[in-house]
Amino acid sequence: MRSYAKIFFLIFVVLLIFTVAAFFIFQSITNFDRGFTMPELKEHTEKNYSDTVFIGVISRYTPEKIYQGYQPIMDFLSRRSKYLFELKLSSSYEQTISQLKKGEVTAAFLGTYLFVTNMDGNNLRAVLKPLNSNGKPYFRSALIVKRNSDIHTINDLKGKKLALPSTLAFSGNWLQKIEFKKAGFDIFQLKEIKHFHYHNSVAKQVLMGNFDAGVVKDRVANEYVGKGIKAILYSEPIPGSPIVISRKSDKEKVKILERALLSAKSDSSVKSWDTEFSNGFTKAENKDYLEIKKMILGEK
Amino acid sequence: MALFPKSHFTLRTRILLFTGSLITIIMLGASAIILFSWRTLMLDNAIQSAEDISKAFAIPVIKEFIRNETESFRIEEELGSLINQYKSEDSNIKFIKILNNKNKIIAHTDWRKVNGFEKDSLDLAIDKTDKLISAFITDKKYGKIIETVYPLRIAGKKWGVMKVGISAKRLEAKIKDLFYMLSLSTVLVILGALLVLFLISARLTKALNELIVILENLDLDIEQTENSAPKTNETQFLFSKFEEMRSRLQHSKEELINAQKQIYQAEKLASIGRLASGVAHEINNPLNGIRSCLYSIEKNPENIKQNKEYMELINEGITNIEFIVKKLLGFARQKGESIERIDVNENIEKVISLLDYKIVRKNVEIIKNYKSGKISVEADSQLFQEVLMNIIINALDAVGEEGRIEIVTGKESKNVVVEISDNGEGIEESEIEKIFDPFYTSKEPGQGTGLGLSVSLGIIANLGGTIEVESKKGKGSLFRIIIPE
Ligand SMILES: Nc1ncnc2c1ncn2[C@@H]1O[C@H](COP(=O)(O)OP(=O)(O)O)[C@@H](O)[C@H]1O
């Protein structure tokens, strides 16, 4: 009988220990406070910039896409100089021109069409143009259709719906001002013509079948080629979208900008830049754009 | 005698305690592991979903900032309405606050906090990362929350920081539920296991106990009856093996007893052989007397009176011979053991009378120093005489001229002691421990078998006594027989 008492005592002690243990486990599992765990810090040097240099960008893409593609360029420039380079977005193409003229921005990324149509009246000067993947400072516009489309030539566009980028972009004007004239195609034979704000929107519209054909930059066309789009016509090589300055631009800041971007190709950060600029830049002059200007404006 | 040592706990209790605690410990360990790994999983999950919520919400906020870049409007108001709308859609969101690059709160779901400043060591680190970070925090106002901190930036462009507090109440409740569920199931499983163990151990120990009972009652000499065999399978096999072993043991025990009997007999016959020559002489004396009486009767048959005297002498001689033969036969005869109370002095006298002739011929002086009165032991008189015979013959063998043998009897506490000492050749010190070994002898072949002392010690040990020796080479020996009264 004494051994039974012993066993009961033992069981009692064990239960007591378990209860206490369970209590502490309960305390510890319900207290899950945990401070912030810092992610690895990026190399970050606090720099005292002597001034801020604003760079304008025409709104050829959504603002988010512009920040993603252009902000790394600003970071690169800030790293390479004593200035802090900042983007100045605009809500319209014209706004960027006016920013340039007023000196609110030291330089601006303009489209080729916008530059050639505004260069004279505003005393604008191209300083840099981007290189394409072949190392040439050109781009082409491309007429794109769906891969299984029965449109093969300009004339097949009869009765079709055409999507174009902004009227202020070269691609938005190429067909009407150059190719239709060559082919003797009357614009009113189209069923519909619509301008979209961004190149990507045009490609998407064609891909979705909302429009039968569209025009985009070759670079954008290439992005969609694997996804059910084909290009049936390319333009002549057009000098790429220039970085433009005005009379008001600070010469020293422009020099720094030029020097940095001309050597940009070797920088590791170019991979994160907008693909239009990831092959680097070359020097540009206004006369590079005279020929295309004549073609567009119909000058002799 | 019990096979198992007595302990405070029965075998069954010990099995229960040991296995029971083992099961309990394993179950508790397993539950603890499950508990903590599930908890980690839940926490990770909660963090993940909190971070997803924050990331998703950061997109429209960044959009607002970008829109503000081109359109310049009162972003504080826009953000304020945006975050309040978002908070109202998800009751788990406790607060959302947006800080600009100067750590000024430009939007907060608690409008009173707007325009305040917030700066701690965390914000400095936030400046340098573009990743979302999060923590579990117990807040005074919001209770347990997951706070996420998200730098609002694209590449190097940073507008500020968004901090979101998401309630961890549901998470806490889930973890508590998990704890309760696991505790309950652990207790149930342990109780179940213990119950099964309890029943199994009952069966097992029942069989074992049966076996123990049988083993305890086991007698080598008695064959087990069928119905005493255990009923359970586990022990039946063991039991049959045991039976086999028992009969083998019994067999070898019988063989041993037989061998021992033969040794006894051999030694006895050897002693008789050595007695025989003396006996012949003893018989010769009366025979010579009888012969000369017969001779005288034959010479003078008419002298009746004289012849009658001779006849009486002849009768006396025959009685003498009869007595001697009886003594010898009495010693040689193999009788069944019969233990009775026997007189020690009387038995010594009988042995000495058997050895008379040897004693006289060797001219040995026998000194008797018996304790007065009767001293007795419980023994078989035949075997006891054999022991005395052995030791006295050894002494007679050992003594030379002017030999002296002293026999002392007495009592020491509860023991009867018989000391037989001689002034013979003695024993080498290194040999003393060997003299009780069977077949150890220093004598010529035919003179000694080397069995005498070994057999004697066996007989005395059987009575619960012992034989001690003291000896010095050249001086003599003393043999002390000690038997419990
Ligand atoms: N009283 C004694 N004195 C000297 N030696 C003895 C005496 N008793 C025994 N021994 C020694 O012990 C040996 C063993 O004795 P025992 O076992 O009787 O065999 P055995 O007499 O046949 O030799 C003897 O051979 C002898 O050497």
Ligand SMILES: [Mg+2]
């Ligand atoms: Mg002997």
